[in-house]
Amino acid sequence: MHNESHQAKTNLVVNWHVTEACNYRCAYCYAHWDRPEGNEIIRNPVATEELIRFIHQGFAQGGARVRLNFAGGEPLLFTKQVVNAMRLAAELGFEVSLITNGSRLTTSTLSAMAPLLKVLGISLDADTKAANLEIGRADSRGKCSPVSSLAEMVALARALNPSLIVKINTVVNAVNWGMDLSGLLERLAPQQWKVLKMLPSTTRKLEVTEEQFAFFVQQHARFRSVMRVEDNDAMVNSYVMVDPHGRFFQNGQQQLGYAYSPPILDVGAAEALRTITWSAEKFNARYATPSEVAK
Secondary structure, eight states, X not given: OOXXXXXXXXXXXXXXXOXXXXXXXXXXXXXXXXXXXXXXXXXXXXXXXXXXXXXXXXXXXXXXXXXXXXXXSOGGGGHHHHHHHHHHHHHHTOEEEEEEXXXXXXXXXXXHHGGGOSEEEEEOOOXXXXXXXXXXXXXXXXXOOOHHHHHHHHHHHHHHOTTOEEEEEEEEOTTTTTOXXXXXXHHHOOSEEEEXXXXXXXXXXXXXXXXXXXHHHHHTGGGTTTEEEEOHHHHTTOOXXXXXXXXXXXXXXXXXXXEEEEEHHHHOHHHHHTTSOBOHXXXXXXXXXXXXXXX
């Protein structure tokens, strides 16, 4: 496998999936990685700092702006560790972002995090409890995050950080492809809305057809100014992703499972990235203007 030598034209985003653990059980979940020996890096503050510094050395040279995105699983299952990691990343010069299912957002957590964040991302697929339960976007007791409480947390985050960008991620799947999420979007008023076609990385559960995906996009055409649409081809090899054990990984479209680099802590970020396929051209295409992507 190889990595394209030319650079991304836009500010690079490195997605660190800090944990496989999650309090939700989404049927289509892609957060399942081959597990080597040892704990996830986020559980070890020394290893966490080392990994972040390696990523910084590998990507943020020459004044390039790099955003370190904390994802999961559910990263806020490790709130204290993640906030400490965010502080270090910000001190090193990273822009910082988070993608969460929203269930662990609290006043105290946002008070610590919001000033550090450039982007707060929330994964939302539906605005009814029945649909969320069918998808698996609920905890073991069947509890979901209601839109009303999420709206309160988003308002607080914006008050704490007026320059914050709020982003919604929606995975279009067999349960929600026919739903109208206009009310949810109007309530939360995100500056960005990423609409993703369910990608069969580790499972084919809740897969949708191209026609169903297109229907969902067209159903929400009036949100085109904030919408970024990604079909499966756009997602493959276009993300820089680090797994919970500190390896770059990539998905493929033809088979389930991931390809992994050697551990970044063993060989450094630049060398590890060279062992997997990553397309700067595809990355740049994902960051075209929303109106272009949504057409």
